Amino acid sequence: MKIEKIVKVPTGEIYVAEGEKGRLEFLTVGDYGKDANIKADFLGITRELNGVPNGEPMPLSEKWVITISTQYGCSMNCKFCDVPKVGAGRNATYNDLKEQVLTAIRQHPEVKRTKRLNIHFARMGEPTWNKDVLTFGLQLPIWVRNYLGDSLIHPVISTMLPKANNNLRNFLREWCLIKNIAYKGDAGLQFSINSTDDKQRDYLFSGNSLSLDEIAEIGCELPMPKGRKYALNFALADDSIIDGKRLRELFDPEKFMCKITPLHRTAxxxxxGIATTDGYELFTPYKAVEEDLKANGFDVIVFVPSYDEDNGLITCGNAILSGKLPTSKYEIVTL
Known part of the structure; x- marks a missing residue:
């Protein structure tokens, strides 16, 4: 895989490279650490997040996040995401998936081992359309071992649960087996929900996601997770409808946890006109939702990025290939 350019931002590097079907985008991120930008009472991290200051990421040898594309563009047309501007979703190949990870690792030959390598299938595309994600996810340790030895690998799939995907249930069941058996629980699965109101969800996902009842049916079919619970993700907008009681009626808190984030400020x-007003400065937008979800039995993580993370376009929903450039300090290296 030939890198076309690297966009260096304060918390990582965004790569644009030539894949087997065209240009792909993936990135390396240095994490601030859980004590910096999450609130999770069930983990003992209880202070409110009134903004997360820009800071120095942990060394990649402590935690390394590589986020890759599973498709060239995306056809979900979510109202909050810039990736559809890149084009319709076409599946990346197995070799594309492998080379994104290995190319990112090769850019840092000084790192011989990391305490935790997170691989997020979440830059461009809806991963459940691409069956090669399952094969590659299973074989990922084989490829990484040559560069990072016995480093702990934690792959995570994030899905918008497309209603047109007739293979969705099979894909998710197989991924859960990979999570529970191959990774002994050290892998993740995230459902992008954003609202418990189906009309609002139809708008946000342009009618392309399953209803909440249909998603709950799938959730019931999945095995109990080993390790971290499956995540129900809520990117919180000012008018988001999130009803903890309804969510509790549909999803088992022993199987599912909740994650709340601000909506990233994409084009x-x-x-x-979708935003989380004051979500980067104050805990106020999250407080009532967090309390409601906790009162209904859910473990809740509130994650707030710094301005450097969001303005650097390393957060979900962004894409350099859509034509947007960082508004934080950045450097473009052309190769």
Whole structure:
């Protein structure tokens, strides 16, 4: 895989490279650490997040996050995401998936081992359309071992649960087996929910996601997770409808946890008037939702990025290939 350019931002590097079907985008992120930008009472991290200051990421030898694309573009057309601007979703090949991870690792030959390598299938595309994600996810340790030895690998799939994907249930069941057996629980699965109101969800996901009842049916079919619970993710907008009681009726808190984030400030969010007002400065937008979800039995993580993370476009929903550039300090290296 030939790198076309590297966009260096304060918390990582975004790569644009030539894949087997065209240009792909993936990135390396240095993590601040859980004590910096999450609140999770069940983990003993109980202070409120009134903004997360820009800071120095941990060394990659402590924690390394590589986020890769599973498709060239995306056809989900979510109202909050810039990736559909890149084009319709076409599946990346197995070799594309492998080379994104290995190319990112090769850029840092000084790192021989890391305490935790997170591989997020979450840059461009809806991963459940691409069956090669399952094969590659299973074989990922084989490829990484040559570079990072026995480093702990934690792959995570994030899905918008496309209603047109007739293979969705099979894909998710197989991924859960990979999580529970091959990784002994050290892998993740995240459902992007964003609202418990189906009309609001139809708008946000342009009618392309299953209803909440249909998602809950799938959730019931999945095996109990080993390790971290499956995550129900809520990117919180000012008008988000999130009803903890309804969620509790549909999803088992022993199987599912909840994650709350601000909506990242993508071009699509700006165009569609979707925002989390004060979400980067105050805990206020999250407080009532967090309390409601906890009162209904859910473990809750509130994750707030710094301005450097969001303005550097390393957060979900962004894509350099969509034509947007960082508004934080950045450097472009052309190769």
């Amino acid at each position: 699509s969010c700006e165009q569609n």
